[in-house]
Amino acid sequence: MTRRDFVGLGTAAMAMAGAGELLIGCATTQQAGPGGLGGGSDGPSNSIGYFARFGVTENLIRETLAAALSRGGDYSDLFFQHRISTSMALEDGSVNKAFTSVELGVGVRVVKGDQTGYAYTEELTLDAMRSAARTAAAIADGPSRPGPQSFHLFKELPQRYALKVGWDAVRPEQKLPLLEGLNAAAFKADPRIVKVSLSFSNEYGAVLVADSNGRLVEDLQPMTLLGLSCVAEQNGKREQNGYNVAGRAGFDFYSPERLDRIVREAVSRTTILFEAVQPPAGELPVVLAAGSSGILLHEAIGHGMEADFNRKGTSIYSDKINKPIAHPFVNIVDDGTNEYARGAINVDDEGNVPGKTMLVENGVLTTYLHDSISAKHYKVKPTGNGRRESYRHAPLPRMRSTYMLPGPHKHEEIIASVKKGIYCSNFTNGQVNIGGGDFTFYVKNGYLIEDGKLTRPIKDVNIIGNGPRVLEKVDMVADNLVIDEGGWTCGKDGQGVPVSQGLPTVRVSSITVGGRNA
């Protein structure tokens, strides 16, 4: 049970989360090591840019790690983060609201076996950091171990989201015309549109991981997200829908083609709802469109493959490694390497470099998604899936970009194969019970399939299935993989992290559709 589950009312204010910095002093405007922040006599090391950013010194890090290991923890790491996020919103024709947030802090983690002590502070002084470290140290109960005496900067990081122009160099005046143009284009696209709202955010986060092995890893993590939402009216009825795009990218992400697509998709996905019906309730064949249908994988298998649930024995996949769980043409990966994708990372939040992790290879379950605790438990190398929302949270095994590789069938062949079923193309959310395996995803747009053809549009229907059983029922996979460009956020234990997902066109022979019977 997470803290989030206890929040009763008034939790609607999350819409502006995620963001970026723009003019508000990208971290480079911070003073290096302002008075009173350093703990020792060492000045900021010239070789490590972030010490200056965070206003801390190597000596201060060394003393904090020593305090963290003062009760004999096996391992400790410090996660410094300085994240500046800005979002702007357009409503009723004008960009009349902006939000900026600055987060600066350090999380101290002490690991003993698979037990975790965690504390953080937003005050980067020696006293405050040492006090946090002693709190986290309490997970262990033994003689003090020495911290690292020297540090080395890990320099072999890949670069998966290099920006031509940093967000700090983009003025608000450059963004306003973009939003105003999208607003005008949406109204122009269809006379039924009565309201348009836009939110645009960008973020620049600096992270530094320092661990008890003396390793220092630093990364700069940009993110941008733009969403257009509209309400249409027809014969006294209203419908609402939208489209959003996101990536670890800069301002050039917003190419004319992408901006056109945002308007086209948001408007057409809304206006088609006037013609849409709800599909019948019960078990039906379901065809998932290429792209954001990857939400099926995220819920049906991804979460269940996160190694923390498996080392605890609570996942439905706990005893299924090396066993066939799907047709041999099913291959599923979780990948941190897709350049500029929302789910891409150069380094995870424990300082490990992620690659491409096969979850299912030729229908056989291959490996879990590991953080460093589970990797040690299973005696494997970490897969670079240790992620956290911010310095306020300890890392957990989390997905990055989860998708299915292309298969042997053709999109048209799959549609033509269904006599009576549904085709799902656009989703808003999903959820899973890890151990029982039941999962859902919510279909906002799709079509009925009748006699091998897409017929009437459908809307607003929840699909519910059981992970392993549904994977067995994935009986056709097309060759048209699309990784979705949408702004997906994955929630777990009250922590949200950005992810991507993708799928080729896929047929599930039967799954429960929460429609209505007339």
Next chain:
Amino acid sequence: MSTTNNTNLAEVARQAVDLAKKQGASEVAANAGRTREVEVQWRDGRLDKISEATTRGLSVQLYVDGRYSAVSTSDLRPEALERFISDSVTMTRALARDEHRRLPEPELYAGRMEVDLAIEDPNQAKLSAEERQRIVRELEAAARAVDTKGAILSVTTAFGDVLRETYRVSSNGFEGGIRGTQFFASADVSAKDSDGRRPEESDFAVARFFADLPDATTLGRRAGERALGRLGAAKGASAVLTMAVDNRAAGRLVSMLLGPMTGMALQQKRSFLDGKQGQKVGSDRLVLTDDPHIQRGLGSRLFDGEGIAAKPLPLFEAGVLRSYFIDSYYGRKLKTRPTTGGASNLSWKLGEKGQAALLADLKEGILVTGFLGGNSNAVTGDFSLGVQGFRVRGGKLAEPISEMNISGNQMDLWKRLVAVGNDPFAYSAMRTPTLVFEGVQFAGV
């Protein structure tokens, strides 16, 4: 500005208001806040995780030349803060003018009740690490004690406590602070089913006062029973049935009703309740008031996030929609007097019967104990939600069901509310009782 734990929040907020005015803001409101929280997690016989932290932060609403922005920061280093506010004011000037963006009219601040809401437990600071660990240990032991067949795979229990303080200052005359504690306890239990599934269930409680939590043995036992109750769950046939919703789960339905009642939803034409004030949208059983002054209430407050004095607000009377949640901005846009931006505590007109008696009355149907995913379309009221729970046969709980779904439209659903329990769920500000709806579409096999 000091940033130690002794920081005076009122002083921080006042300084931020001064700083913003100096940088050119015409109006400004600042909230300074601090949260101190401790959490202990226990799993399968040993400590799994401890975490402890103090968060502090400042958020500022800036009104500059008829333009608006909101900013927040945890970087309270003096140089950084000054630059932050100065940059924020500059950025705000780049935005469009909006005549509706102003601080609330000062008369809305008036009439604040001068009562002690009893939302801070003075004994929180005395809670020891040993006491927290005793609770999580007892929770596990109680959960395992109900398992006579060795079906339980793993038990994770948690206990935590929080002290949250905020202070708000606005340049047009509002000042007010709030301090409150919360304690929570939970037990998550996984069990092994004969077909290889590992269903999980939990129980939890959250309260303003430590003494208001149920004892660990009761809570742990309920979690164990709930998990074992999921064994053998299967999909039932698609059908239209009477649905009882457990008081703990019912908040999900209520939140999809309240969401479209905000000024933003109305003004942006994103509400199926637009234009329905004064109309009957539910059965006579739907009687709801927003009550900010409940002693020890999880949502209790003397003023809302804008400083508007909190007052009881009738929401539904005999199914008739009485009020919306209107903040000062959307109140101006809608040319209507603000009420408050969002709900505090809900106060229900309760029925006479508990859940067991309600199930005996309904005879055939489904008791929903949990929702899984799904959504409600705020514009049309159409919803589709995953559910799990139990069949009710002959007025009694029968086999567990899972992997099912309900669908409908809220304008229809709330008219089908035929019974309300006498059992408000104490561990949520929504305080929902068991709710019974007739004629709900379930999808399964």
